[in-house]
Amino acid sequence: MQYRYLITALSVWALVACSSKKEADFIIHNAVVYTADSAFSTAEAFAVSDGKFVAVGTSEYILNNYRADRVTDLNGLPVYPGFYDPHAHFLGLGQMLDQADLVGTTSFDEVIQRLQTFAAKHPAALWLIGRGWDQNDWPDQQFPTREKLDAAFPNIPVCLTRIDGHAVVINSKALRLAKIGKGTRVPGGEVVLANGEPTGVLVDNAMGLVRRVIPQPDQADKERMLLAAQKVCLSLGLTTVSDAGLNQNDIELVERLQKTNKLKIRDYVMISLGEPNLDYYLKRGPFQTDRLTVRSFKLYADGALGSRGACLRKPYNDRPETAGFLLLSPEELERNLTLLANSAFQANTHCIGDSANHLILDVYGKLLKGKNDRRWRIEHAQVVSPDDFWKFNRFSVIPSVQPTHATSDMYWAADRLGPVRVKGAYAFKDLMKQNGYIAFGSDFPVEAVNPLYGFHAAVARVDAKGYPKGGFQMENALDRPSALKAMTSWAAYANFEDHLRGSLVAGKQADFVVLQQDIMKIPATALRNATVLQTWVGGEKLYQK
Template sequence: MIQRYLIIGLAIVLVTACSTKKDANLIVHNAAVYTADSLFTHAQAFAVKDGKFVAVGTSERILNAYRSDSIVDLKGQPVYPGFYDPHAHFLGLGQVLNQADLVGTKSFDEVVQRLKTFSEKHPTNLWVIGRGWDQNDWPDKRFPTKEKLDAAFPTIPVCLTRVDGHAVLINSKAMRLAGLSKGAKIPGGEIVLANNEPTGVLVDNAMGLVRRVIPQPDAKDKERMLLAAQNVCLSLGLTTVSDAGLNRNDIELVDQLQKANKLKIRDYVMISLGEPNLDYYLKRGPFQTDRLTVRAFKLYADGALGSRGACLRKPYTDRPETAGFLLLNPTELKRVLTLLEASQFQANTHCIGDSANHLILDLYGSLLKNRNARRWRIEHAQVVSPDDFWKFNRYSVIPSVQPTHATSDMYWAADRLGTTRVKGAYAFRDLMKQNGLIAFGSDFPVEAPNPLYGFHAAVARVDAQGYPAGGFQMENAVDRVSALKAMTSWAAYANFEDHLRGSIEAGKQADFVVLQQDIMKIPAAQLRDVKVVQTWVGGEKLFQR
């Protein structure tokens, strides 16, 4: 009889325990969870309901407190908050997927051969478009010229964008369509000449001469591009990407596709500078949806170091007749920044050279005065003078950098800058120390979109082959905890999204990624080869390897 009562009592306890469990849409357990919260807490499990984390803790605690029809046992695999890319060109990635890929070419002859192969597979009577060449990777490091393009494509216009997006090479057919004049002077740009004749290379603002005559994709084309870019990014663990400079029509297209549930990846958009955009968005004000944040304007102070358009305080070491140039004059930059200071918009300014960084930090300071909550950013912060680092702290300026720029440029950066000035370049640790945070992006498609390449570059400061031995300027390497935060919680803060996501915490959106190996523990040499197993956005699995 006693035994019978014990059995009944145990049954009652089990029924009661089950009935007190809370419902969840998803339970993940038996995992190595890196929450990236303020304490960098480790956990084993979490529960998700209605697209948000509702509890995080040990497997025992979560399984005892929650029930779900979807329970995932990860068998010890590592889990991280969904990776961020706070400075990229998401639509641009979709565009280059349909263009000739010139990344990694070892000579201009290889560029021409790739174009021929591409045009055979994609015959056209319109334009041949490519991107990714870098003369710094070739035996002859001078800018290429148009003659070999003319021979290969005498009747079809060709436009080839340099890897950094700050120079193009065009052939004679494209020059005629653009109405290019050798005597034209372009403020903030350069028509490169040889023997007083255009070579076909256009730098920075001069690129507009040809881009205005290239046929543009329509909304349907752009939809295909965005969806193709989404597939790439999700396969790499990216759950929030960015578009560093879009016009109103493209912003509204992204919003429409997200609301139609076609575009499920989240997008942080910086509005392209221009009077129509300023007029419209300053009146409307910032806005944020479940998947879209629009509260920043993208400004350009200067160009790129690789094409010598970066604005330096002293001339280039390898071309002493120039110090680069500004893309907007200081008066115009101050006018726009004054408008933004009077609004609730964030100012995100592209600054590569030490002169551009110096100018913008001082302009920010004149408007922001002291420490503040505006989260204004300098994008790239690539070359900073020793006497300017402190201004990031004084004015609460967020450095938004791209670690792979360091490992792409390290082969020739000292040639451009000299051995002393280069020490203030790609100074991620020094920048991080100013405010105790930094944001890591990739600037894709300038660089590869894989966030683990940036993680590797930040902590190891070497390229894919492990060069150089011992790392490049290792005094500015970043520890792994900081590197992970820079691509999750700190990046979310830089995007005004830290209350929504960026860490695995109760109440935040359930964006997370599962990797094959633990990037916090494996040897640095293995980091670039780690594969994504699953990518989840809002508790929905969008990628499975």
Template sequence: MLYRYLITGLFLLSFAACSSKKNADLIVHNAVVYTADSTFTTAQAFAVKDGKFLAVGSSEAILDGYESDSVTDLRGQPVYPGFYDPHAHFLGLGQMLDQADLVGTASFDEVIQRLKAFHAKNPTAIWLIGRGWDQNDWPDKQFPTKEKLDAAFPNIPVCLTRIDGHAVMLNSKALRLAGVTRNTNVPGGEIMLANNEPTGVLIDNAMGLARRVMPQPDAEDKERMLLAAQRVCLSLGLTTVSDAGLDRKDIELVEQLHKDNKLKIRDYVMVSLGEPNLDYYLKRGPFQTDRLTVRSFKLYADGALGSRGACLRKPYTDRPETGGFLLLSPKELERALTLLAQSEFQANTHCIGDSANHLILDLYGKLLKKQNGRRWRIEHAQVVSPDDFWKFNRYSVIPSVQPTHATSDMYWAADRLGPVRVKGAYAFQDLMKQNGLIAFGSDFPVEAPNPLYGFHAAVARVDAKGFPAGGFQMENAVDRASALKAMTSWAAYANFEDHLRGSIESGKQADFVVLQQDIMKIPAPEIRGATVLQTWIGGEKLFQK
């Protein structure tokens, strides 16, 4: 009899222990979980409920404390917070997927061949549009001219955007439609001439002459493009992307696609500067939904280094007749920044050249005055004078950089800047030291959208070929823990989203990614080839390899 009572008592105790477990929607265990929290804790397991992390800890603690109908044993595979891209062009990626891909072309002749192949597949197109060429990768590093385009495509207008998005190449038909002549002048832009005639290359603000006459995608086209871009990004482990400059109509489309549950990836949108946008959004104020953050404006101070539109304090070493130019006057920039300072919006200003960085840091300082919580950003912070770095700390300015820009530009950056000035370029470690953080993006589709390429470039300072031996300006490489935080928790901070996500912690949204290889441990040359196995947003698996 006593034996029966003991058995019954043990059963009841066991039942009570099981019933005391808390219910979860998902349990992940037996993993290497890089939380990217403030102490960079490593865990083994976590539980998820209602789209948020319920608890994080050891496998034993999670399995003892929680139960779920969905339990995943990852068998030692690494898990990271969902990857961020805080400076990209999400809609732009979708648009590029619809165009002729000119990335990696080794000559202008190859550009022509790719265009012919694209045109053969799209024979009814009204314009022939492509993107991705970079004359710096060709044997002849001069900008191309329109003659070969005219010979190959005399009857259809052609517009080809340079890799950086700061120059276009047109054929003669497109030039005529755009009304471009030798006498056309555009402030903040350049129409390149040869023998006193347009060559076909338009730089920065001059590109608007072409874009105003080109066919524009409608809302249905853009929906298709955004969904295509989402598929690409989810396959790469990206859970939060960004749109560095959208107008109201496109922002409202993104918001509606989120409401319709078609677009599930999270999007941090910067509002394009312009009077209609300023008038509308300054009155409405910043807002944040489960999937969308709109609380910043995108300003352009200058152009790009590759097309010599970046504004330098001294002339270009390889073209001493120019020092680049501003896209807006100092007075216009100050007016816009003053309006933003009087609001709750962030200012995120594109600054490539040291003159642009110098000007904007001083304008930020004039308006912000001291350290603060405004989280204003310099986008790119690409070439910074030695006497300007301290201003990032003094005014709490976040450097939002793109590590793959360094490994793309390193082949010719010293030609543009000279051996001394280039030392202040792509200075990620020096920038990170100012406030103890930095945000890493890609600027896709200017660069590839794969965040692991940026992680690798920041840590190893070499490109996909392993060039250069020993790394490019290795004094500004960052360690792997910092690189991971720069594309997770620090990026979330730069987006005003750190209270929501960016790290694997109890109460935060359950955005995470599972890789096959551990990028915190594998040899640097293997990082770019690491495989994304799963991508989760809000506790929902949206990609499975």
């Protein structure tokens, strides 16, 4: 009898205990959960409801206080907040997937070979378009010229974009279509000449001369490109990407695809500078939906270091006749930044050279005046003079950098800058010290999409080959917790999204990624090969290995 009463009492207790538990959509437990919160705390489990984390803690706490039909034991696997890329070209990645891939070519002859293979697969193409060449990876490190393109492709126009997106090489047919000759001049750009004639290389603003005559993809093409880019990004753990410069039509396409639930990845879009965009968006104002943030304008101060378009305070070490150039005059830059200062928008300005960084930091300071929460950003902050670092702190400016730029450029950066000036380049730790945070992106498709490549480059300061031994300018390497925050919580802050996501804490959107290996513990040599097992956005699993 007593035994029967005991069983009954235990059953009643179990029912009461179960009914007192809070309902959740799913529970994950027995994991190593890196929250990336302000204390960089770790947990073991969490519960998710309606696309948000409702509780994070020990496995015992979560299982004792929450119930769900789906309960997953991760057997000790690591979980991180969804990875961010706060400076990339998401639509550009989709477009590149449709073009000839020239990344990693070791000579211009290899470029021609890859283009011939691509042309054979696309016999109906009106233009041959490719991207990714880098003359710094070739034996002579000289810009290519049109002669080999003319010989291989005399009857079809060709346009090949450099890896950094700041130079193209085109053939003679494309030169004729674009009406480019030896007398063509473009402010903020260069039509490269040899013996008084165009070589086919166009730098920075001069690229617009040929791009305006290239047939553009229609909306259906762009939809296909965006969905292809999404597939790539989700497979690498990215839950929030960015588009560093879109026009109104493309922004509205992204928003439409998100509303119809085709595009599920989150996108932080920077509006391209230009009169139509300024007129429209300054009147409309910033806006944020569940998956889209539009509250910044993208400006270009200068070009790229690799093509010597970056604006330097003193001439290039390896080409003393030039110091690069600005893409807009100081007056135009200040006029546009003043418009943004009088609005609620962020200003995100591309600055590579120390002269461009110096100029923009001073204009930011003039307009922002002191500490603030405008979160204006310097995109790349690649070469900064020692006497300018303090301005990031004084005016609350966010350095938005790309760690893999350092490990890509390190082979020739000292040649461009000289041994003294290069010490102010790719100075991620010095930049982080200013405000206690930094944002890490990739600039894909300029660099590889995989965010773990950037994590590796930031902490080890070596490339995929482990070069250089001991790391490149290791005084500016970051520790792993800081590097993880730079691609999660700090990146969310840079995007004005930190109240929504970026850290794995109760109340925020359930964006997270599960890896096979723990990037906080494995050897640095293994970081690039860490495997993404699952990617979740808003409590929905969008990728499973």
